[in-house]
Amino acid sequence: xxxxxxxxxxxxxxxxxxxxxxxxxxxxxxxxxxxxxxxxxxxxxxxxxxxxxxxxxxxxxxxxxxxxxxxxxxxxxxxxxxxxxxxxxxxxxxxxxxxxxxxxxxxxxxxxxxxxxxxxxxxxxxxxxxxxxxxxxxxxxxxxxxxxxxxxxxxxxxxxxxxxxxxxxxxxxxxxxxxxxxxxxxxxxxxxxxxxxxxxxxxxxxxxxxxxxxxxxxxxxxxxxxxxxxxxxxxxxxxxxxxxxxxxxxxxxxxxxxxxxxxxxxxxxxxxxxxxxxxxxxxxxxxxxxxxxxxxxxxxxxxxxxxxxxxxxxxxxxxxxxxxxxxxxxxxxxxxxxxxxxxxxxxxxxxxxxxxxxxxxxxxxxxxxxxxxxxxxxxxxxxxxxxxxxxxxxxxxxxxxxxxxxxxx
Amino acid sequence: xxxxxxxxxxxxxxxxxxxxxxxxxxxxxxxxxxxxxxxxxxxxxxxxxxxxxxxxxxxxxxxxxxxxxxxxxxxxxxxxxxxxxxxxxxxxxxxxxxxxxxxxxxxxxxxxxxxxxxxxxxxxxxxxxxxxxxxxxxx
Amino acid sequence: xxxxxxxxxxxxxxxxxxxxxxxxxxxxxxxxxxxxxxxxxxxxxxxxxxxxxxxxxxxxxxxxxxxxxxxxxxxxxxxxxxxxxxxxxxxxxxxxxxxxxxxxxxxxxxxxxxxxxxxxxxxxxxxxxxxxxxxxxxxxxx
Amino acid sequence: xxxxxxxxxxxxxxxxxxxxxxxxxxxxxxxxxxxxxxxxxxxxxxxxxxxxxxxxxxxxxxxxxxxxxxxxxxxxxxxxxxxxxxxxxxxxxxxxxxxxxxxxxxxxxxxxxxx
Numbered sequence: 167x168x169x170x171x172x173x174x175x176x177x178x179x180x181x182x183x184x185x186x187x188x189x190x191x192x193x194x195x196x197x198x199x200x201x202x203x204x205x206x207x208x209x210x211x212x213x214x215x216x217x218x219x220x221x222x223x224x225x226x227x228x229x230x231x232x233x234x235x236x237x238x239x240x241x242x243x244x245x246x247x248x249x250x251x252x253x254x255x256x257x258x259x260x261x262x263x264x265x266x267x268x269x270x271x272x273x274x275x276x277x278x279x280x281x282x283x284x285x286x287x288x289x290x291x292x293x294x295x296x297x298x299x300x301x302x303x304x305x306x307x308x309x310x311x312x313x314x315x316x317x318x319x320x321x322x323x324x325x326x327x328x329x330x331x332x333x334x335x336x337x338x339x340x341x342x343x344x345x346x347x348x349x350x351x352x353x354x355x356x357x358x359x360x361x362x363x364x365x366x367x368x369x370x371x372x373x374x375x376x377x378x379x380x381x382x383x384x385x386x387x388x389x390x391x392x393x394x395x396x397x398x399x400x401x402x403x404x405x406x407x408x409x410x411x412x413x414x415x416x417x418x419x420x421x422x423x424x425x426x427x428x429x430x431x432x433x434x435x436x437x438x439x440x441x442x443x444x445x446x447x448x449x450x451x452x453x454x455x456x457x458x459x460x461x462x463x464x465x466x467x468x469x470x471x472x473x474x475x476x477x478x479x480x481x482x483x484x485x486x487x488x489x490x491x492x493x494x495x496x497x498x499x500x501x502x503x504x505x506x507x508x509x510x511x512x513x514x515x516x517x518x519x520x521x522x523x524x525x526x527x528x529x530x531x532x533x534x535x536x537x538x539x540x541x542x543x544x545x546x547x548x549x550x551x552x553x554x555x556x557x558x559x560x561x562x563x564x565x566x567x568x569x570x571x572x573x574x575x
Numbered sequence: 576x577x578x579x580x581x582x583x584x585x586x587x588x589x590x591x592x593x594x595x596x597x598x599x600x601x602x603x604x605x606x607x608x609x610x611x612x613x614x615x616x617x618x619x620x621x622x623x624x625x626x627x628x629x630x631x632x633x634x635x636x637x638x639x640x641x642x643x644x645x646x647x648x649x650x651x652x653x654x655x656x657x658x659x660x661x662x663x664x665x666x667x668x669x670x671x672x673x674x675x676x677x678x679x680x681x682x683x684x685x686x687x688x689x690x691x692x693x694x695x696x697x698x699x700x701x702x703x704x705x706x707x708x709x710x711x712x713x714x
Numbered sequence: 715x716x717x718x719x720x721x722x723x724x725x726x727x728x729x730x731x732x733x734x735x736x737x738x739x740x741x742x743x744x745x746x747x748x749x750x751x752x753x754x755x756x757x758x759x760x761x762x763x764x765x766x767x768x769x770x771x772x773x774x775x776x777x778x779x780x781x782x783x784x785x786x787x788x789x790x791x792x793x794x795x796x797x798x799x800x801x802x803x804x805x806x807x808x809x810x811x812x813x814x815x816x817x818x819x820x821x822x823x824x825x826x827x828x829x830x831x832x833x834x835x836x837x838x839x840x841x842x843x844x845x846x847x848x849x850x851x852x853x854x855x856x
Numbered sequence: 857x858x859x860x861x862x863x864x865x866x867x868x869x870x871x872x873x874x875x876x877x878x879x880x881x882x883x884x885x886x887x888x889x890x891x892x893x894x895x896x897x898x899x900x901x902x903x904x905x906x907x908x909x910x911x912x913x914x915x916x917x918x919x920x921x922x923x924x925x926x927x928x929x930x931x932x933x934x935x936x937x938x939x940x941x942x943x944x945x946x947x948x949x950x951x952x953x954x955x956x957x958x959x960x961x962x963x964x965x966x967x968x969x970x971x
Contacts, residue, residue: 479707
């Protein structure tokens with residue numbers, strides 16, 4: 167019974183932990199602008215996330231190696247340095263987006279300008295990193311994040327034309343009045359929002375924090391193959407609610423508030439409050455988790471102690487990196503760059519950076535000396551290789567598209 | 576004496592960039608470089624072979640890491656490491672093989688707690704000067 | 715470093731000068747689409763508020779954000795130099811609609827702030843007219 | 857001497873022909889008469905491309921994903937190994953051999969021998 171509870175909790179945490187400011191913004195924008203014609207990108211991103219997460223989790227459980235441990239061992243000093251430093255820059259950008267997103271939600275709820283919230287949010291995220299035990303953090307924030315299910319329920323309340331949604335989903339075509347490069351740009355942003363580097367670093371390092379071993383493989387697989395796809399479903403719901411409400415009115419999503427309005431149409435003030443609460447939890451949890459991921463990456467690269475299991479002085483340099491990350495990210499938001507722009511740039515560059523961590527993990531997942539009988543099977547390898555090719559293509563076209571479309575304008 | 580899991584191996588496979596773990600299972604850095612005995616000059620001047628170098632110590636810390644990174648960044652890295660050391664010694668932190676308990680595929684395990692290693696100084700400095708003064712640091 | 719530099723490049727690169735009549739027309743179309751979006755957002759949020767299906771701080775935030783969007787759209791529209799006589803004519807016709815929309819957004823924000831129900835309803839009517847005009851222009855410009 | 861001084865050094869043979877760049881060091885354990893065990897550098901591996909080797913594809917235990925192992929094994933076929941006894945002299949970033957390139961052995965694809 168206790169075991170079953172643990173499994174359910176794990177899956178629910180994975181659902182709640184999947185969605186962050188990247189999903190909220192990109193799903194809202196694309197649903198309002200393109201209907202469900204980009205739903206395939208969420209599906210692709212989620213499948214890739216589940217496959218990647220499963221491999222990284224297996225390497226963490228069997229070979230006891232989280233992502234950046236593997237990166238340093240396999241890529242050598244120089245390549246892994248380049249890899250780790252771009253990952254850190256990207257993570258800081260992600261933390262900035264999450265802190266900014268949390269502050270924007272607080273502005274919506276209170277009317278107090280978001281810039282005033284930034285230092286408070288940053289301090290709160292740091293406190294979670296500093297003192298909150300790992301499992302409590304993961305469970306509390308993950309479970310509260312399930313409040314986002316209000317978007318799924320709203321879909322049934324709204325005048326949703328299910329046949330049209332389904333038709334757009336399975337016949338993806340660029341809407342006539344829209345430019346093709348922008349449509350592809352948002353496809354990449356959706357993939358990037360589902361397949362975030364920090365989430366994989368967090369997932370595999372979390373596995374080490376919770377001392378996963380071979381006997382935990384089943385639980386880990388349930389989390390990746392049930393939890394992540396359900397998280398992907400939440401992203402699709404965020405996209406779909408925009409279709410019956412915002413799209414007919416020609417509303418484009420430029421602000422977090424617009425993404426929550428469909429729930430108000432369905433359920434009024436209470437629904438709106440739940441929607442904002444779910445945004446708040448999702449972005450705040452992601453702020454803490456992406457901060458931790460930066461610390462994990464740097465500490466694993468240099469072989470320092472890391473993790474929340476021991477008090478901060480026992481992992482001093484890890485905590486120092488986390489603190490520096492929060493400060494740098496808060497500083498970035500305080501320059502008054504629009505957090506929504508930071509979010510889009512960070513998810514798109516995140517999509518481009520995926521091969522950096524994905525490839526070494528794919529290689530180690532094939533090494534019998536580390537994984538013994540738990541190496542990748544034919545199915546995982548076929549899927550893994552196809553996804554690798556997709557991600558490399560995405561990485562190559564990302565920057566040209568970013569510049570060509572001026573970040574999707 | 577060191578317990579080696581393999582009797583033939585390569586530097587990339589088992590040593591370079593591997594995780595060091597101290598006697599209590601705590602992370603103690605990575606192996607950034609290896610120290611080998613200096614090759615003895617060939618007395619015959621090209622006739623018989625000189626004795627091959629043997630592994631004498633594992634090297635770690637920024638002064639060992641810098642040269643492996645190479646380029647200007649590597650030079651800067653090593654120079655920063657020397658400055659942090661403050662004692663003017665330009666040689667990297669050494670972990671002699673006598674302190675190595677076991678080398679296997681998973682990790683390189685040491686016989687002593689990490690506090691006794693020379694590479695511990697930077698960590699101790701961050702812990703004492705930056706982290707410990709903050710509230711709730713566990714000290 | 716690269717992402718940072720890219721972000722800066724993206725953020726500083728604002729709308730460049732319009733060169734020919736075709737791209738001026740294109741820019742005008744985008745102005746109508748974006749402005750109609752801001753107007754519709756404010757309308758939706760206010761109607762929800764009037765029917766008691768929203769939260770007051772959210773409504774006021776969404777409406778102010780729409781007003782800000784509206785004025786920055788209007789500003790980049792007026793700052794563009796029309797390249798020829800036709801474009802000049804297009805500008806003067808569209809300018810009235812753009813001004814009406816931004817004025818109505820401001821009026822709505824103020825009426826909401828004062829709790830002036832009649833003012834809110836009047837601003838809503840103006841927004842609705844402005845949006846109809848903008849949508850009409852979208853069809854003509856496409 | 858440090859490993860980093862050897863790794864990355866250029867290697868030329870007795871005739872001055874380029875052999876490659878050092879990318880790995882092979883060690884073996886030897887028992888000394890007094891019972892101590894020493895870890896001796898017995899062979900040096902050099903070649904053009906070290907990436908596949910670094911990723912672990914020099915070993916038969918790497919099972920996939922297709923076609924990466926095959927590709928890297930093909931590349932690493934150009935890797936050569938020489939024994940320490942083949943070294944004529946060491947200079948900074950340069951190793952001069954006393955044998956000819958044609959006489960060097962190919963790097964074998966194998967697993968480790970466990971102790």
